[in-house]
Amino acid sequence: PFFPAPSRFGFISSPCHRNGRRDTMSNEQKKSPLTDPAVLVSSLKVGALSACAGLTYGGASGILRATKHPIIHSISHGIHWAAWGTSFWWMRNNIISIHYQDNATPKDRVYASAVSGGLSGGIVTRLMGGKFTPGLVLFSLFGYVGQKTWNFVERRQQENEGKGPKPILQRMAESKWVPLRSLSDDEFRNLLNEKLLSIEVDISLLDEKIQSLERERALEQSQKAPESSQS
Known part of the structure; x- marks a missing residue:
């Protein structure tokens, strides 16, 4: 076996030990969210989309x-929105990775988006010559509303996951704007039973009416019989 050689100031670490420490440090640096290439690329993509929205607006x-x-x-709005989108997404991913350890709940993501949107929006607005506070408030609302909307859409997709598309007639029947209602088998059976009872x-009412008419007719005939015999 290989033992570390003694030196004047202690033991000299073995090459394998130094290589192991170097690999560990390099892996930690690669896993750092601050310099993660995937986070940087996704931030640039969000910045590009924000730039298109800013140019249009x-x-x-x-x-x-x-x-x-x-x-x-x-162009000024495009630059402003591109800087905000890039910094917002980078800051949001770092908050979720570092603070929440990539285990953030939907509520935590709303907070992270609101904080990231406010800070990045305020700083970028101040650098562009505007005021910090209006940018902080406005872009905090953007981040909050955007994350809330995304959580709603994601929850609906998870609820509808594994379910096939419904026929158009069924969707129309389930719509609150159409005066129709889709019935289940039990509801339809109960409805038929109610109709049969009615x-x-x-x-039975018709039978009673017929019987009463027959009694009246028999009474009239019995009254007419003596009159005909007297005549």
């Missing part, structure tokens, strides 16, 4: 406000 608002340079106005009641 900036161009539309520039035309509606009749600014002198609508193209510059659109029909039986109507039949």
Whole structure:
């Protein structure tokens, strides 16, 4: 077996031990969310999508406000939104990875999105020449509402997972805007039983009516018989 050689200041670590420490440190650096390439790439993608939204919003608002340079106005909003989207997504992923250890609940993700949106929005707005507080409030609302909406959509997808698409007639019947209702087998059976009972009641009433008419007719005939004999 290989033992570490003694030196003047202690034992000299073996090459295998040094390589193991180096591999461990490199793995820790690779796993760090602050420098994770996947997080950086996803942040850049979100920034690109935000830039497209900012360009569209900036161009539309520039035309509606009749600014002198609508193209510059659109580019400015595109840069602003790109910086916010990139920093927001990077900060949000780091909060979820570091603070929640990648085990955040939907409620935790809402908090992380609101905090990340507010901080990144306030800082980017201040760097672009605006005020910090309005950017903080506005982009906090963006992050909060966006994460709430995403959680709702994700929950609906999980509820509908494994279920096939419903026929269009069934979807129309289940809609609250259509004056129709979809019945189950038990409900349909109960409805038929109620209809049968109502029909039986109507039949019994008709039988009673017929019997009463027959009695009246027999009474009239019995009254007419003496009159005919006297004549």
